[in-house]
Amino acid sequence: MASSETRTTDTIEAPTADKDRLGAVEAGLDALETTGTGRPSFGQTFRTKIVPPIVAVVLVLAVWQGLISFGVVTDPGTLPSPSAVWAAAEQAWLEGKLLGYIWTSVSRGLFGFLIALAIGTPLGILVARVRFVRAAIGPILSGLQSLPSVAWVPPAVVWLGLSDQMMYTVILLGAVPSIANGLVSGIDQVPPLYLRAGRTMGATGLQGAWHIVMPAALPGYLAGLKQGWAFSWRSLMAAEIIANHPDLGVGLGQLLENGRTNIDMATVFLAIFLILLVGIAIDLLIFSPLERRVLRGRGLLVKS
Amino acid sequence: MATALAKAADGVGTVEHAARIEHVSKSFAGPAGQQLVLDDITLDVAPGEFVTLLGASGCGKSTLLNLVAGLDKPSQGSISTDGRPALMFQEHALFPWLTAGKNIELALKLRGVAKNERRERAEALLELVRLKGAYGKRVHELSGGMRQRVALARALGQESKLLLMDEPFAALDAITRDVLHDELTRIWEETRLSVLFVTHNVREAVRLAQRVVLLSSRPGRVAREWRVDIPQPRRIEDAPVAELSLEITDVLREEIRRHGQQ
Numbered sequence: 001m002a003s004s005e006t007r008t009t010d011t012i013e014a015p016t017a018d019k020d021r022l023g024a025v026e027a028g029l030d031a032l033e034t035t036g037t038g039r040p041s042f043g044q045t046f047r048t049k050i051v052p053p054i055v056a057v058v059l060v061l062a063v064w065q066g067l068i069s070f071g072v073v074t075d076p077g078t079l080p081s082p083s084a085v086w087a088a089a090e091q092a093w094l095e096g097k098l099l100g101y102i103w104t105s106v107s108r109g110l111f112g113f114l115i116a117l118a119i120g121t122p123l124g125i126l127v128a129r130v131r132f133v134r135a136a137i138g139p140i141l142s143g144l145q146s147l148p149s150v151a152w153v154p155p156a157v158v159w160l161g162l163s164d165q166m167m168y169t170v171i172l173l174g175a176v177p178s179i180a181n182g183l184v185s186g187i188d189q190v191p192p193l194y195l196r197a198g199r200t201m202g203a204t205g206l207q208g209a210w211h212i213v214m215p216a217a218l219p220g221y222l223a224g225l226k227q228g229w230a231f232s233w234r235s236l237m238a239a240e241i242i243a244n245h246p247d248l249g250v251g252l253g254q255l256l257e258n259g260r261t262n263i264d265m266a267t268v269f270l271a272i273f274l275i276l277l278v279g280i281a282i283d284l285l286i287f288s289p290l291e292r293r294v295l296r297g298r299g300l301l302v303k304s
Numbered sequence: 305m306a307t308a309l310a311k312a313a314d315g316v317g318t319v320e321h322a323a324r325i326e327h328v329s330k331s332f333a334g335p336a337g338q339q340l341v342l343d344d345i346t347l348d349v350a351p352g353e354f355v356t357l358l359g360a361s362g363c364g365k366s367t368l369l370n371l372v373a374g375l376d377k378p379s380q381g382s383i384s385t386d387g388r389p390a391l392m393f394q395e396h397a398l399f400p401w402l403t404a405g406k407n408i409e410l411a412l413k414l415r416g417v418a419k420n421e422r423r424e425r426a427e428a429l430l431e432l433v434r435l436k437g438a439y440g441k442r443v444h445e446l447s448g449g450m451r452q453r454v455a456l457a458r459a460l461g462q463e464s465k466l467l468l469m470d471e472p473f474a475a476l477d478a479i480t481r482d483v484l485h486d487e488l489t490r491i492w493e494e495t496r497l498s499v500l501f502v503t504h505n506v507r508e509a510v511r512l513a514q515r516v517v518l519l520s521s522r523p524g525r526v527a528r529e530w531r532v533d534i535p536q537p538r539r540i541e542d543a544p545v546a547e548l549s550l551e552i553t554d555v556l557r558e559e560i561r562r563h564g565q566q
Contacts (some may be wrong), residue, residue, distance in 0.1 A: 010418050026449075028478055030435075033447030039403065197397035200373055201462060202414040211410060215401040254528050298400040299444020 032208040080266040085273070088266040097250075101271075105236065105251035108164070108277055112171030113232040120176040120228065124183030124221075138184070141177050145252070149174030149231065150238035162245040167236060174235030175228040182224010186217030218294055233279050322466040322498030323349040323372055323389070326383035330367055341367050343523035344381070348465065349498050351386070356501045356509035356516050358552070359542035360560050364524035365502040369468050372500065385407045387465040389500075390459035394474050404454045405430065405439035411461040429457040434493060449480035455489070460495065469501040473508070482540060485511055489536055503543075506556065507549045511540045516552060520559045527559055 040048075065082055073079045080088075092098040106224075126133045127141060152173045153166075160166035190213055198204075198212035238255020248254070252275050259267030295301040310479045330342040341364040349355050370376045373391045396405050408426040417425060430438055433453040443451060452472055457503045461468055473481040489512065489523055492499055503509050513532055518526040530552060534544045 022483065022490070026434055026483055026487070028445060029483060033449065033480075034445065070398055079326065083346070193393065193395055193397050194399060196375060196400075197393065199375060200388075201411050201458075202388065203410075211414070215399070218401065275358060294401075294428075299442060300400075 006013050025104055032177035036212070056213055061161065074214060077263060077265055078100045084266040088264075092270070093141045101250055101252055101255050102274060102278060103277075105240065106282075108167060108251065109229075109233050109236045109278075110282075113175060113229055115168065116172050116179055116232060117173035117225070118227060119172065120179030120224075121183060123176065125188075127180060128184045128187040133182075134290045141180055141184075144173070144177040145181060148238075149235035150242075152235075153239055153242045156239070157243060162227045162243045162248065165241040166243060166249065167248075170235045170239040171232045174231040176230050179228040179294075182227065183217065183221045186220020186224070187213060190216040219291075219300065221296070222287070222291050222294060226283065226291065229282060229287060230279065233275075233282070237275055320350070321333050321339070321348045321384075321386070322351050322353070323347075323385045323500060324383070325368070325372065326382050328368070328378045328383060330364065330376075330379050338523075340523040342371075342378075343525045345506045345519075345524065345526055346528065347517060349500055351465065352496045352497055354492055354499045354501065354512060354514045355515040356503055357519060358503060358506060358509045358516055358526065359519035360504060360521050360556065362521040363519040363520055363525075364521075366470055368504050368519075368524065369410075369470050369500065372466075373468055386414065386465045388464060389460070389468050390462040390464040391468045392455055392459050392470065392472045394471045396448075396455045397441070398451060398455055398458070400443045402443075403439065403444065404435065404441045404446065407443075407454060408461045411458045415462060425461070426457075426508075427460055430454070431450065432460065432494070433457045433487070447480075448476050449484060452476065452484065456488075456491070460491075460497075464497075466498045466500065469499060471503055473500075473503070474503070481508075485540065486537065488512065491539075493501060493536065506553050507540050507545060510549045510552065511538055518552065518556060520558070528555055 061082055064079075067079065068074075068081045076084060089098065092101070095260055123141075127138050128134070152170050155165045156169045160169060194212055194216050195208070195281075198208050203211050236251075237253045240251045241257045244254050244257045252260070252271050256268055256275070257272035259265065261269060292301060311447060320441055325345055326345040326454075326557055328342060329340065329344045331338045331340045345368060347355075357368065358448060359365050367376070369391070371378050372385060374385075375391075387445045398404070399410070405423070405426045408429050409422040412422045412425055413419075426435075429438060430436060433456055435450060435457070438446065438450065438454065446454065454474070468545075475486055476484065484510065488499075499512075501509075501512060510532055516530045518529070519525065530548065532548065534542065534548070538545055
């Protein structure tokens with residue numbers, strides 16, 4: 001019966017033929033139930049991901065230029081024209097200062113973020129795993145996230161003066177809670193099933209932490225890092241605007257404050273755009289690819 | 305002489321069963337005080353034997369499996385197993401940050417298999433569950449049936465003598481489940497593992513097992529046992545399977561009916 005449908009004519013081979021047929025059925029099921037997970041073409045990405053933000057930027061520029069061209073705003077001390085801001089950028093570039101402004105702030109921001117990472121990560125592990133520590137400082141850590149870090153600038157100036165240390169202190173107070181909290185919620189959200197599966201495989205204690213808990217908590221941790229960077233950058237700008245001193249070098253925050261004191265709105269707007277651009281660029285170049293990679297690997301990325 | 309004999313008897317005693325569950329009771333703290341979930345369960349699984357635990361909800365079958373797996377401790381009685389058992393769940397429980405092959409390799413690594421051997425062993429295990437090309441596949445790229453087969457391969461990678469299965473096919477569609485029954489029987493015959501398989505599906509229990517153990521509910525007790533002498537390979541549609549299933553279902557319903565009368 002079975003052999004009449006298979007190519008083997010030898011009836012002795014019927015049991016193996018039966019097994020082969022089961023294998024073939026299974027292969028068929030597998031083929032039916034798996035769908036290809038191809039990546040979208042460049043053209044598609046271009047149309048769905050790149051065109052819309054360009055359209056938005058062009059629209060904003062058009063409205064801005066319109067406000068000036070149609071005489072809605074006439075005083076350049078209130079709102080400079082896009083071309084005036086562009087000219088300010090060009091001038092800073094020609095004087096060789098533009099990259100210096102950006103680098104002063106970016107290097108401070110990234111260095112501060114790295115220190116925050118080194119403090120926030122072990123702190124997060126402690127809060128997540130040690131019950132006493134969680135009860136003691138968990139709520140404070142969450143609360144600190146909603147405290148605007150600019151509030152730390154006045155006391156930091158009193159304690160540390162107008163110095164780099166003062167700026168790093170403000171960055172840390174802004175970023176450490178975000179990073180620690182991200183790790184805590186990442187660890188809290190590890191599905192218990194993974195822990196059970198790990199334990200039956202012998203992954204307990206440190207091995208369990210290394211092979212199961214940490215990789216399972218990674219998405220939450222990355223979200224915390226992303227937010228931690230945003231908080232670092234914001235805190236730094238607040239600190240730079242307030243801590244304006246010739247010895248500290250000119251970062252983007254100081255550039256903004258200098259523009260204000262010189263009633264030079266083109267420079268003020270230039271500084272605002274640069275702060276925004278750096279924030280977006282770091283996110284696009286570092287955090288988003290990292291996050292996408294992790295989520296795509298786990299099939300957690302919603303296809304759009 | 306006498307001690308030598310006693311030792312020999314001891315030695316025989318340890319290989320006589322893959323799992324020995326003796327007078328095990330388990331209660332949990334509930335809203336109405338201590339709640340008895342398992343009541344005086346005694347059950348042996350012989351080496352190479354396939355036993356299904358069958359019962360309606362509330363019979364504590366998953367609790368019992370957790371106890372045998374060592375994830376929890378019995379309130380009374382004792383459980384001994386021949387080494388640490390492997391456990392398979394209703395959900396595949398594969399780690400999504402690892403590929404199918406690396407999931408298996410993690411089990412090998414935790415068991416202490418040398419690094420240079422792991423890849424080869426993982427590939428062999430994947431071949432055993434007929435997923436030869438799936439080594440580099442991510443979990444989300446696999447279908448439900450394929451995931452359970454990788455989970456089976458990972459459990460087999462633990463090289464335990466006893467495989468515990470907690471309704472492993474309950475979440476699959478009927479066609480896939482049917483094929484995986486055939487696969488499980490084939491792999492069980494090839495590896496000669498002992499299997500303790502929990503299900504609430506009577507036909508599945510009869511289709512797979514050499515022995516079906518029916519548990520009553522609230523608290524779970526061994527209500528009755530059947531030997532299944534129908535030769536393998538069986539099909540779930542076979543007349544003898546259906547016949548025995550009917551008999552067991554009648555007893556199961558009788559057990560359930562008692563709860564409505566209380």
